[in-house]
Amino acid sequence: MGRLIETSYMNYDFKKIEEKWQGYWAKNQTFKVENNSDKEKFYVLDMFPYPSGAGLHVGHPLGYIASDIYTRYKRHKGFNVLHPMGYDSFGLPAEQYAIQTGQHPAITTETNINRYREQLDKIGFSFDWSREVRTSDPNYYKWTQWIFIQLFNSWYNKDSDKAMDIADLISVFEKQGNSTVNAVCDDDVESFTASQWNAFTDTEKQQVLLQYRLTYLAETEVNWCPGLGTVLANDEMVNGVSERGGHPVIRKKMTQWSMRISAYAQRLLDDLSMLDWPQPLKDSQTNWIGRSEGASVTFKVLPEGSGENISVFTTRPDTIFGVSFMTLAPEHELVAKITTLEQKEEVMKYVAATAKRSERDRMADVKTITGAFTGAYAEHPFTKKPIPIWIGDYVLAGYGTGAVMSVPCGDQRDHDFARHFNIPVPNIFEGVDVDEEAFADKENTVIANSDFLNGMPYKKAVKRAILELEQLGQGQGKINYRLRDAVFSRQRYWGEPFPVYYVNGMPQMIAVEHLPIVLPEVEKYLPTETGEPPLGNATHWAWDVEKSAVVSNKSIDNKTVFPLELNTMPGWAGSSYYFNRYMDPNNSDEVFSREAINYWQDVDLYIGGSEHATGHLLYSRFWQKFLFDKGIVPKPEFAKKLINQGMITGTSALAKRLQFEVNAQPFFVFVDAEVLDDYLNSSDKTNGENPLVSQLEEYGEFVVQDIHADVTMVDTSDNLDVEAFVKWQPEYADVNFITKADGSFKVAREVEKMSKSKFNVVSPDSICEEYGADSLRLYEMFLGPLEQSKPWNTAGISGVHSFLKKLWRLYHSGTEGSFAVTDGTPSADNLKTLHKTIKKVEEDIENFSFNTSVATFMICVNELATQKCNNREVLASLAVLIAPYAPHIAEELWNKLGHSDSIATAPFPKFESKHLVESSKEYPISFNGKMRFKLELPVDLSKEEIEKAVMADAKTQDQLQGRTPKKVIVVPGKIVNIVG
């Protein structure tokens, strides 16, 4: 009896081992870190997960495993590593579920988080859970509200190029008005003097200040999604529909909170160069910011003296003499003013038609050219000739000034428009034909027919044109950005409430000491009958300035009790600074202490998906820069290095089904994939050996169909468990299965996105159950390069699993597999294998090439097993090497080697090159670049000696067959190449 138990323990019992060490780590808080340490800091962060109801599949932990390996490695290297985890727990799915079921989103969220935690714990991550944060926790969103208030109380000073306190701005207004202020602000700010400012009422002053604040309330065109009942940010829609749910989105004017991210456009662009982030991600941020250099040009509307001006932005001021018409966006405010009587009807019709077309229609239909002539003319700044003013929906109201100077010879869209409406296409390029298409090449441009620009190349002409425009007072050089201010209001329940109440319609911030303003209870999570956001359903949602408390709506008197903001913040609010909050997550007095932020500084390694390129990662950089300006954080960028892990796709199992037609009725047969292939590829369809032949003779023509089978019912050799399949889908119970002679039935495989509907979802739990967390971790890494997308196929896991068993056996070479190590001096071979492994694994981890280090471990264990190595010193080093990858088995082996502490902080083995020194080298001998044979030669031979030895070799003469080589290339230590 006792012997049985002993034996079972001697085998690699991963379940027992993993449970034991996960328990140990939790109990001993092995991975809890302090904010002060003599050790150097290192901060490894995973992107915040949203805890969805579906739980994790094997694709989700990929990045977490990689970051955990790096974290554990850095601990072995002597760093104090911050490696936290938490939840981005506000969000739409929980709210949609609440609308359907009435269940409070907080409850759904809690359930989902618990499930996530359970799944994460099983994989053996070394997170410091004492630092967990949740964005929906009032103790957390108190600080989200706090940052919002800081933004509200700030403006952007272009002179100092940073955010400054709004109080500074007010004192300037009081003394000098706003003419000397160089701020990022709304376009339509009117100028005022100090005395005018001082005469303003409070409300007027507030109104003016809103035009300067970094978060402001303004009527803006927003992306309204009726299907979701909320507005969406640009990055939350794809091709004119909502990213979540695919609902249509329309343009609508609404009063909304916005974030003046445009103030940071240039710095967001410039600082990309100091980030070690993937180039595609930086490129997409660069595109999103969309900087273009050019000029703004003012055209006077005729007749002279009408006082109206059209201002345009152009990147090609050098083509100003090619202007043959102007185009305004149909929404442009001048349209109504300048349209002549005769054209009024046509223009109004066109404006109404475009307003009706949804954004999506307009995008889907780029080819159709539409527009209308306003009847009005503008004056060319130089030639003074009249230019017709058109409207067209190819000009976007939201970009630039919503108006363009149209140069049909230099811009294809202008060209198309001109041709369509028979507008002249004057040519201003030397030696270029612009009849068929516009000439947009800047490099080979020589300007002609352009007065003072004649004969100039692009760059020179641009400079000159701007100079001339400036002298006329009708233009100047300008830089334009595509990046728009970000709408910050959402008409949702499950988000952070704004710390805002309204006095005379003007927003007021609630004092910081009264935060958090907690999300109120509501009976319904839908918008109110009057169309207000869900918070409009709350009965206690008013601010009492005397009590400094949220009180019943009934007491609103607009004297001491005021209505609170009904919108909530968007999903990205809470995730735009969480990386900083992790540094000191339980601090209730400050967002984080000085001590904490000064110690941890910023994230050293950030791992997550590339889908956040223009959302989370841009907003976070913006907030970080703002906090940096305010002296709250020490770094203008929050993450030095970022890695996008690739997606893991599923490998679907497809059972081949044939559909025959029998008596005008469909008739089905499942057939083994190889049998079918064999049949389809054979030229002789009457070959009697293929089981399909008999079927075909009977039924004739067929159509092949692919039926998804659940991947769990397929073994490593693609054989389907037919019994289980039929039990799972009883409708197939009566269908015949044509199997191979031995009764096996193979499915075909196809790589598709991992999804429930394709029955190819694999959960980490089932893998942990069957093979253990260490196998899962190794296999996820072994699959391929971290950043690449790659298919999951559970079949392959047996390789890493048997590797772990082999590793275990290396330490259990005693009788009946008992633990046995020896204390002697390791052999030269042992040391060579070990140090080769140390070198490679260390390089691999530093390069995030985790797949190759798993291969290295396999080679190492194979070699040590061949060497029958059971040396304590070598095996102890090996345990540490492998600990970041397979921490559970490493802990167990470390423990058996006699250590009472966790392996977590054991020093990483030191590589010593002396163990790798070789006395001879096996030279590949190539002829004309092709390796033909190998020759073992001493390593210290000179070039000449090598050549001599090679030429003297019989195999060389064999290859040459009497020819005399033209040349012999010898690269000592590498290769010999004989030419001729």
Add this chain to the structure above:
RNA sequence: GCUCGAGUGGCGGAAUUGGUAGACGCGCUGGAUUCAAAAUCCAGUUCCUUUGGAGUGUGGGUUCGAUUCCCACCUCGAGUACCA
């Protein structure tokens, strides 16, 4: 359309500054062990017309030598979408 990335055995993939293409694993084939199975171990496994030859998406170039560098093209994937 534009921008970026990637194409290597049946499959996932390896090859660090140009220097032995296919490491490692899966799968497959054969064998050992076993009453049998699982597990384990050993050998083989790029292709072909095999005393040899060809071969890293295709075609060309640079080089003694190219998966690696250059040019053109093809295919797939990601991002973006009238941005003046």
